[in-house]
Amino acid sequence: MKKIYLITFLILPVALCAQNNKNWLIKTGKLFDSETAQFKTGLDILVKDGRIEDVKPDVDITADQRKQYTLIDLSNSTVLPGLIDAHTHLLYREGNSGNGPNTSTIALERHLTMDGDAYRALYGAARAKGYLEAGITSVQDLGNSGMYGDIALRKAIADRLLPGPNMSCAGPGLAAAGAQMPGLLAGDQHLVDGEYRIVSGVDDAVQAVREHVNQTVNVIKIYADNRPNRTFLSVEEMRAIVNEAHRYHLRVTAHATVDESIKNAVLAGVDCIEHGYNVSDSTLMLMASHKVMLVPTDGDKSGLVTFFMTTMKDTTGMDARVTRNRKYYIDRLQRALKFGVTIAYGSDDYAESKLPFGEPSKHNLIGYTEAGVPIPQVLQIATRNSARQLNWGKYLGIIKKGYLPDIIAVDNSIDKDIHAIMDVKFVMKGGVVYVNK
């Protein structure tokens, strides 16, 4: 506890001073160019009025410029665009409910009937701060935040009431009857409406999108399947959702875990598949040809061990289970890359892990390297690709002229060891410094 207070104390004054000065000259040791996936040396970044004014070699600061720009010396570090987690649930916590099939139902029931929106908002606020300080400067929050709790958190962050990442919000996900709350009695089905937007038929699908547009969502999240619940949206319902969402220039991303629902979602025209665990080669080829992205929320080996240890009562055969699980995810990611599917980084981080907020999310980047993806490609996935998935690719995810100054710094060993991403030394979001160790 003491440690956390100390870090907070050190960070706050910097953030407060920073808000008064928006012009910076940032000296970098190495700079990761996420467009070309290359590390470059000898580049400085000029930040002016909340935008990247320029990125050029060795800016010599004159006495005159010194009045305009404040120097930040990161010449001993590697500078990257802020990380972008395209699949979060900041207001959802799944605790230790045992090995039962209805673990998520119990966690959701608890949120809806015992925690309530006020607690969830405060929990989400604490996590938002943790994510930002871990170097995750933008997230796409994909439901499980009650009735638009994500939108309220986005507003509080934008109003500078609390520190947090830029948020692209989905509101309650659109799903078929029962959604992701298996095992609820018929008389208790109304609880589902507190967490999901249940869609019944094509007309209702269009109406659901319009309701979300009115609540200012940034993206439409659908559940192509509800496993272990047996219901799933029809291709016609998903197509109606996609057509209506695209009229408002909103992307549609589909939770889909089995091959049939993944294929149906792709045929309906969605822009991205979340998870995509059990996907066939032919569906991956279909995704590539339709330019449908994949967000593999796979974690890594050590994260998976932590997850099993904290969420399961029976941990016998843990090693074999983790190895089997990882092999399955790794095979799917490698096949997706082989067939030319574009990957974005997403964590689906919601489990109570006892790790600092934001840390479980970054384990996914270690997981991608465990699958053999080279570090520069992993960092490109976590920045430029994710920015595109959030529909923010024209101003986030790359450190270049005109883009928003969301910038982080890590140890120079990052080009050889992805674990350097776990210790972020510097965080700037929108030209404001939040961490400067």
Ligand SMILES: [Zn+2]
């Ligand atoms: Zn999720």
